[in-house]
Amino acid sequence: MSTAVPSAPVEHAHQTSTGLSNAKIAMWAFLGSDCMLFGGLISTFLLLRAKDVVAGPEVKDLYDIPFTSVSSFMLVMSSLTMVLAVSAMRRRDGQRARIWLVATALLGALFVAGQVYEFTVFYEEGFGFTTNLQSSAFYVLTGFHGVHVAIGILMLLSLASMSRSDELGVSPPETVEIAGLYWHFVDVVWIVIFTVVYLIR
Amino acid sequence: MSETAVAESTHTTRSGHDEPSDRAYVGIAILLAVITFAEIGTYYAEEQLGSFLVPVLLVGMAFKFFVVVGWFMHLRFDSNLFTRLFVAGLVLAVVIYLVMLATFEYF
Numbered sequence: 504m505s506t507a508v509p510s511a512p513v514e515h516a517h518q519t520s521t522g523l524s525n526a527k528i529a530m531w532a533f534l535g536s537d538c539m540l541f542g543g544l545i546s547t548f549l550l551l552r553a554k555d556v557v558a559g560p561e562v563k564d565l566y567d568i569p570f571t572s573v574s575s576f577m578l579v580m581s582s583l584t585m586v587l588a589v590s591a592m593r594r595r596d597g598q599r600a601r602i603w604l605v606a607t608a609l610l611g612a613l614f615v616a617g618q619v620y621e622f623t624v625f626y627e628e629g630f631g632f633t634t635n636l637q638s639s640a641f642y643v644l645t646g647f648h649g650v651h652v653a654i655g656i657l658m659l660l661s662l663a664s665m666s667r668s669d670e671l672g673v674s675p676p677e678t679v680e681i682a683g684l685y686w687h688f689v690d691v692v693w694i695v696i697f698t699v700v701y702l703i704r
Numbered sequence: 705m706s707e708t709a710v711a712e713s714t715h716t717t718r719s720g721h722d723e724p725s726d727r728a729y730v731g732i733a734i735l736l737a738v739i740t741f742a743e744i745g746t747y748y749a750e751e752q753l754g755s756f757l758v759p760v761l762l763v764g765m766a767f768k769f770f771v772v773v774g775w776f777m778h779l780r781f782d783s784n785l786f787t788r789l790f791v792a793g794l795v796l797a798v799v800i801y802l803v804m805l806a807t808f809e810y811f
């Protein structure tokens with residue numbers, strides 16, 4: 504078993520022309536571009552919400568704010584567990600990092616389950632995907648976010664599994680940190696959606 | 705010196721600042737939770753807040769956004785290039801979609 508101790512900072516496993524991790528640059532560029540995606544979806548929803556509904560209920564009459572608040576709280580807390588996973592991985596404490604990664608995935612899964620429940624209730628109230636323009640915009644926006652969360656969960660569980668078998672590449676802390684960037688971004692997008700879509704009606 | 709201690713001691717950022725400790729992260733999370741509860745509280749006090757409701761919610765949202773991006777995503781402690789990449793996308797999105805909303809007379 505290797506007991507080698509890294510002599511350089513843990514996040515610089517190899518040299519690049521910028522002196523920064525290429526993978527990290529790519530992730531930040533992706534997140535910047537994802538702002539455009541969610542900006543488009545949020546502004547489209549706002550525009551269509553302002554129009555008169557010709558069929559079916561309005562989404563603001565269906566919101567269950569206490570329920571969605573609990574979901575939002577879980578997602579915000581998942582950012583804490585994620586950052587603790589990154590911190591543990593930097594200390595080379597793989598076991599603790601795995602615990603936090605799985606806890607983050609679990610909180611994310613609870614959030615997605617809450618979203619599925621919310622969609623089901625809305626559908627039963629006659630607010631389907633094609634009921635009106637507002638419903639289409641609502642489901643596309645929140646659904647896209649939900650898909651982001653689901654992808655994040657798969658990422659986290661993969662990382663937890665790979666770290667167990669020591670397959671995280673040359674710099675495990677950086678790999679976990681990059682996944683963390685994605686996860687925190689999903690959280691900040693929800694912070695915006697929860698305020699603009701749910702609380703400001 | 706243990707492996708853990710070495711890894712910990714070498715994690716100083718480019719700007720020369722040590723990143724927050726786990727305890728600091730918990731403190732930040734508590735702050736975020738308090739703001740989230742305050743935001744939820746506005747749902748029950750819409751009439752009392754009146755025209756202050758939207759500005760209060762937007763300020764809370766922006767604060768939480770920048771706390772998560774700055775501290776949890778380490779943007780505050782990391783290279784300026786990452787900040788530029790992210791802020792470029794964010795500002796572009798905000799400007800374009802504000803113009804779009806204004807064009808469609810949303811405001």
